[in-house]
Amino acid sequence: MTQFEHLPAALNEALAAKGYAALTPVQEAVSQPELAGRDLLVSAQTGSGKTVAFGLAMAQELMADGGLSPYADLPRGLIIAPTRELAQQVSRELSWLFAQAGAVITGAVGGMDARAERRALERGAHIVVGTPGRICDHIRRGALDLSALSVVVLDEADEMLDLGFREDLEFILEGAPEARRTLMFSATVSPEIARLATTYQRDAERISTIAAKSQHADIDYRACLVDKSDRENAIVNLLRFHEAERAIVFCSTRAAVTHLTGKLLNRGFSVVALSGELTQDERSRALQMMRDGRARVCIATDVAARGIDLPGLELVIHADLPQNREAMLHRSGRTGRAGSKGISALVVPLNVRTKAERLLREAQINATWEAAPGPDEILARDGERLLREPVILEPATADELDGIERLLATFEPRQLAAAVLRNFRAGRSAPEDLVPVTAEGPKPRARNEFENAAWFRLAMGHDQYVDPKWLLPMLCRVGDLTRRDIGMIRVQESETFVQIHAEAASRFAAGLGPSKRLEDKCFVEPMAAAPEGLDRPAPKPARWREGGDARGPKKPHRKGGPREEGEGYAPKARKAAPWAREGGHGAAAAEGRPAKPKYEGKPKFEGKGGYEAKPKFEGKPKAKFDAKPGAKPGAKPGAKFGAKPALKGGKFAPKGPRKGA
Numbered sequence: 001m002t003q004f005e006h007l008p009a010a011l012n013e014a015l016a017a018k019g020y021a022a023l024t025p026v027q028e029a030v031s032q033p034e035l036a037g038r039d040l041l042v043s044a045q046t047g048s049g050k051t052v053a054f055g056l057a058m059a060q061e062l063m064a065d066g067g068l069s070p071y072a073d074l075p076r077g078l079i080i081a082p083t084r085e086l087a088q089q090v091s092r093e094l095s096w097l098f099a100q101a102g103a104v105i106t107g108a109v110g111g112m113d114a115r116a117e118r119r120a121l122e123r124g125a126h127i128v129v130g131t132p133g134r135i136c137d138h139i140r141r142g143a144l145d146l147s148a149l150s151v152v153v154l155d156e157a158d159e160m161l162d163l164g165f166r167e168d169l170e171f172i173l174e175g176a177p178e179a180r181r182t183l184m185f186s187a188t189v190s191p192e193i194a195r196l197a198t199t200y201q202r203d204a205e206r207i208s209t210i211a212a213k214s215q216h217a218d219i220d221y222r223a224c225l226v227d228k229s230d231r232e233n234a235i236v237n238l239l240r241f242h243e244a245e246r247a248i249v250f251c252s253t254r255a256a257v258t259h260l261t262g263k264l265l266n267r268g269f270s271v272v273a274l275s276g277e278l279t280q281d282e283r284s285r286a287l288q289m290m291r292d293g294r295a296r297v298c299i300a301t302d303v304a305a306r307g308i309d310l311p312g313l314e315l316v317i318h319a320d321l322p323q324n325r326e327a328m329l330h331r332s333g334r335t336g337r338a339g340s341k342g343i344s345a346l347v348v349p350l351n352v353r354t355k356a357e358r359l360l361r362e363a364q365i366n367a368t369w370e371a372a373p374g375p376d377e378i379l380a381r382d383g384e385r386l387l388r389e390p391v392i393l394e395p396a397t398a399d400e401l402d403g404i405e406r407l408l409a410t411f412e413p414r415q416l417a418a419a420v421l422r423n424f425r426a427g428r429s430a431p432e433d434l435v436p437v438t439a440e441g442p443k444p445r446a447r448n449e450f451e452n453a454a455w456f457r458l459a460m461g462h463d464q465y466v467d468p469k470w471l472l473p474m475l476c477r478v479g480d481l482t483r484r485d486i487g488m489i490r491v492q493e494s495e496t497f498v499q500i501h502a503e504a505a506s507r508f509a510a511g512l513g514p515s516k517r518l519e520d521k522c523f524v525e526p527m528a529a530a531p532e533g534l535d536r537p538a539p540k541p542a543r544w545r546e547g548g549d550a551r552g553p554k555k556p557h558r559k560g561g562p563r564e565e566g567e568g569y570a571p572k573a574r575k576a577a578p579w580a581r582e583g584g585h586g587a588a589a590a591e592g593r594p595a596k597p598k599y600e601g602k603p604k605f606e607g608k609g610g611y612e613a614k615p616k617f618e619g620k621p622k623a624k625f626d627a628k629p630g631a632k633p634g635a636k637p638g639a640k641f642g643a644k645p646a647l648k649g650g651k652f653a654p655k656g657p658r659k660g661a
Contacts, residue, residue: 010100072124074148111280132168218336228349233432244314252320274300454505479508
């Protein structure tokens with residue numbers, strides 16, 4: 001039996017039963033005797049055995065002075081985790097680690113039965129594992145007493161701060177005894193974590209087992225460059241090529257999880273979803289299906305998959321790029337755990353390649369850039385797997401001999417082999433065809449691939465200012481095409497001819513609908529044969545030529561606005577009145593033109609200042625200020641409080657006077 005001299009005998013027995021031949025670096029570091037009683041701030045990469053590490057660190061307090069009491073009373077250890085799944089995982093790990101010591105471990109997890117948790121706390125526990133919100137709830141209700149705590153552990157402390165649990169953590173730590181020991185474990189130590197440690201830890205020992213050169217050495221990072229329309233097809237091919245016993249695909253949103261789950265289920269994959277919109281029972285059922293092998297692919301968001309440990313997870317696929325380097329490391333850390341090997345594959349559309357390169361550079365990860373596996377590679381890998389299938393390699397048993405002889409007598413060996421191959425492929429999704437891509441973009445089709453292409457005529461051309469730059473995306477939208485499916489675009493004076501690859505022509509024609517119109521812009525007509533004389537595009541009309549030289553005027557503006565000379569438009573003549581020309585009224589009379597008539601409509605008044613004074617208003621006499629009788633303040637009778645009748649027993653009864661009136 002493996003012996004670790006600095007650990008209690010009960011923990012030695014548990015580690016030996018679990019098959020531990022040696023401790024991981026973080027487990028060895030935190031369990032050293034010289035660190036007994038010290039606060040610790042520990043950063044270690046995901047999958048390095050942190051859960052067992054803080055279990056070993058807690059043992060120094062929990063099992064001192066003769067070990068744990070056989071009768072549990074107030075909890076002596078408290079472990080806080082950011083998510084329900086992580087808290088339940090911690091409980092499972094500590095259960096086998098402290099099984100020989102007789103520890104009673106109780107949960108306080110959000111989404112579980114709070115009444116059952118309160119009854120368990122009343123019976124007594126040595127260690128409580130829970131989430132911040134539920135722990136605070138039990139403390140406020142008096143169900144959880146922290147007065148006997150000797151050690152508090154914050155697991156994934158950075159994630160708890162990111163999720164907004166700062167106030168809950170401060171409430172818990174302020175309610176714990178000052179003489180407690182505080183252990184903080186995190187994959188990264190951000191400035192917020194450092195400030196929290198300064199406030200609630202005393203002279204903490206800083207431990208880091210992350211080395212830049214050996215970071216995630218057990219994970220093979222790959223970046224698959226794909227066309228943006230092939231993202232889902234690339235995920236299907238990655239799952240088919242690797243055929244991992246367990247794989248997890250990360251999406252950025254819940255909606256993306258739901259969408260991708262449906263897509264993979266339709267392709268025959270055994271898939272479960274893990275997102276925040278699921279209930280606790282649904283999440284627990286999904287994880288259990290992954291653990292017992294009923295499902296092989298988990299589609300999850302970052303928060304839902306935080307801290308979960310799926311044994312034997314071989315493949316991590318990033319359907320959407322992580323938001324930052326921390327998310328990248330946490331996602332990838334689901335695989336390559338405790339010395340096992342794993343693959344982390346990023347699906348990188350061409351339009352976000354720069355972002356992916358920056359993300360890998362910030363995370364100090366050297367990824368292998370490659371194309372996503374295609375059908376030929378997947379089928380070749382299937383052939384290798386078939387030869388290693390246990391059902392073929394296992395020898396025949398005695399009760400199978402009669403059936404084997406009957407099959408050999410009835411069918412030829414080649415036909416039997418074909419049946420085995422068909423049965424092998426029937427349980428697997430067919431691989432998807434991908435658009436070949438390079439670093440510059442999708443690889444264009446060769447010219448000879450358009451020899452049997454279909455031609456379409458569009459009823460608009462240079463006269464309608466057609467430009468291939470805006471016509472190309474319109475064609476792609478209508479027929480769900482890519483630019484690889486479109487060959488030549490030849491714009492003529494009043495019509496345009498478009499060449500579409502034979503594989504996509506029917507799809508384009510169906511996208512036009514019965515109206516045969518291109519997004520209500522123009523009529524589209526399929527052609528029986530290729531038009532002639534399209535070696536070069538037709539020249540633009542003379543009126544489009546730049547400048548106002550002898551070849552013609554410039555291209556007219558499409559929007560309104562002033563036109564300058566040389567644009568091909570004569571300024572519009574303004575009609576001017578005869579008297580509004582040069583010279584004024586006198587010149588108009590001299591030239592024989594009519595003069596502007598004088599305005600004589602309004603008569604002038606003769607009176608003060610040369611005008612007649614305006615008569616005073618003598619109609620309705622103006623009332624004096626006090627003429628109108630008005631009520632004096634307080635003259636209007638008002639009902640006293642309580643005078644309004646109130647309904648009582650179907651009748652109105654007056655209320656009594658207000659108290660103090």
